Amino acid sequence: MVADVLVCGWLYAxxxxxxxxxxxxxxxxxxxxxxxxxxxxxxxxxxxxxxFLMVSMILLTACLTAQLTAHLIPDxxxxxxxxxxxxxxxxxxxxxxxxxxxxxxEGSGPPPG
Numbered sequence: 001m002v003a004d005v006l007v008c009g010w011l012y013a014x015x016x017x018x019x020x021x022x023x024x025x026x027x028x029x030x031x032x033x034x035x036x037x038x039x040x041x042x043x044x045x046x047x048x049x050x051x052f053l054m055v056s057m058i059l060l061t062a063c064l065t066a067q068l069t070a071h072l073i074p075d076x077x078x079x080x081x082x083x084x085x086x087x088x089x090x091x092x093x094x095x096x097x098x099x100x101x102x103x104x105x106e107g108s109g110p111p112p113g
Contacts, residue, residue, distance in 0.1 A: 001060050005031040008053040012039075015046045031057045 009027025013020065018039065026039040030053050041047045079087070 004056050008049050011049045012041060012046055015043055015049065016041055030054060
């Protein structure tokens with residue numbers, strides 16, 4: 001995000017004939033959508049840089065927010081190792097009971113009726 005602001009600010013200063021201080025200032029003001037209006041592009045290329053900066057900052061902010069949220073909010077569907085081992089043991093017990101019932105059914109002959 002910082003590189004985006006600085007590169008676009010530098011391009012703005014280059015394309016619009018502004019000084020080394022005005023370019024980064026414009027980049028920060030535009031990138032944060034503050035928009036004081038003290039500096040603004042008047043050339044087509046400068047407006048293209050401004051449009052790119054605005055859209056890219058919106059997208060980068062959304063991506064950063066999504067990444068931070070993903071790390072801060074725990075996933076309730078994630079099992080710990082102990083929980084996985086417990087589930088495997090329960091599944092093995094259910095399979096053993098099912099095998100015993102199937103063997104009992106097969107050994108007892110045909111069902112009555």
